[in-house]
Amino acid sequence: MAPPSLSRENSFSFPNFPGISFLRNYPRGYPNIRSRYLCVSTACIILYLLCTLTNFFFFDQLIFNLQLQHDSDAPRRVTLYSFSAFHSPEAFESDYKKMEKELKVFVYPDGDPETYFHTPRKLTGKYSSEGYFFKNIKESSFFTADPLQAHLFFIPISCHKMRGKGLTYERMIYEVGKYVESLKFKYPYWNRTLGADHFFVTCHDIGAKATNGVPYLVKNSIRVVCSSSYDGLFIPHKDVTLPQVQLPFFHPAGGNDIKNRKILAFWAGRSDSKLKDELAAMWDNDTELDIQNNRIDLHATGPIVYVEKLYRSKFCLCPHGPVGSSRIADSIHYACVPVIMSNYYDLPFNDILDWRKFSVIVKESELYQLKDILRNISEKDFVTLNQNLVKVQKHFKWNTPPVRLDAFHMVMYDLWLRRHLTRY
Ligand SMILES: *[C@@H]1O[C@H](CO)[C@@H](O)[C@H](O)[C@H]1NC(C)=O
């Protein structure tokens, strides 16, 4: 919903405030009355200042005390009682409908397949979101073959094949640069905006690294990337986080199974960061937190054991690591409330969904209070988090062809929000 425009009637003016308007309108040549009004105004101002000061000294302490009381009563992570996980459901709904009607994207032709560019075909594995996006965009109503209609231009760079052929980074960067140069040369669209209305999508960390080597590309166009811990290049108002997911899932989505969720929190995995080392060192052998440093061997026991835990835990820990991970997507799918442990992380659809309503976000240093923090979340709040999580599952799901409000459409909506970026 567009904000109501400020009409003249709505804008601030004080036509009826006597001290000001009368003074302003009073004809010159009546100096006594004029100065009397000046006196009254001055008195008012002094009185006002006195009141403010009194307020400041006597009531601030009271309010401070009340706040303290309030803080210790309530769980620390508030706003759990809303019905919707959207920041602003009404605004989202009307703007989303507008996007469905209007948004058009021009897709540049693939580069020469012999020089390593082509649309990824795989819809499985760790980088499935990338594969789905490439497929979905052409299946969707956003696709246009007419660049004159387009709001945005999609540069279909996928580095899968380059990786497969064992190219060095230098060579990959050269290939990406050459391809973008060719688009700049053949079409007039890049030069119009220096690429501000262009975007590319890469889930593969190799792809992110290869595109990073072409500075004008990452600076100007919109990067839609999987791992969005702040790597120095992710610019939150310009770029978009693609939710990373490992497909297929082995079991159906979790949901109304709260009574089976007996484990307070679960994490198992290979440690590849200091945070994960500390997590394991701190909570290994704990009776309530099920923390297993590399103990579930996916090859030995199969993924079933891991998945079972996701069905049986209330919270699933998602500690930050150096590479992108599908752990958050797993937690959402199996309806295990994700506990995001990261100091900086630009969560997918952050500007559309309020993550505090379906996840718990902690600082890395809160690792040591983890058990207290999770225990402090009341059963009622946990149920609310869990129910909201079930409601957002569809926004993280990829489909072919894409369906309304699914992961593809959420990414498109994030792009739609960025269509007005400053054109340089
Ligand atoms: C766009 O600008 C570049 C120089 O930056 C130039 O080489 C290229 O020919 C221009 N493209 C078009 C289509 O005019």
Ligand SMILES: *[C@@H]1O[C@H](CO)[C@@H](O)[C@H](O)[C@H]1NC(C)=O
């Ligand atoms: C957990 O138990 C194992 C074996 O009993 C022991 O070697 C390890 O030091 C324990 N870890 C912690 C953090 O107490």
Ligand SMILES: *[C@@H]1O[C@H](CO)[C@@H](O)[C@H](O)[C@H]1NC(C)=O
């Ligand atoms: C948990 O709650 C208790 C009291 O309800 C409070 O003293 C404690 O500081 C809280 N701990 C955390 C980590 O929030």
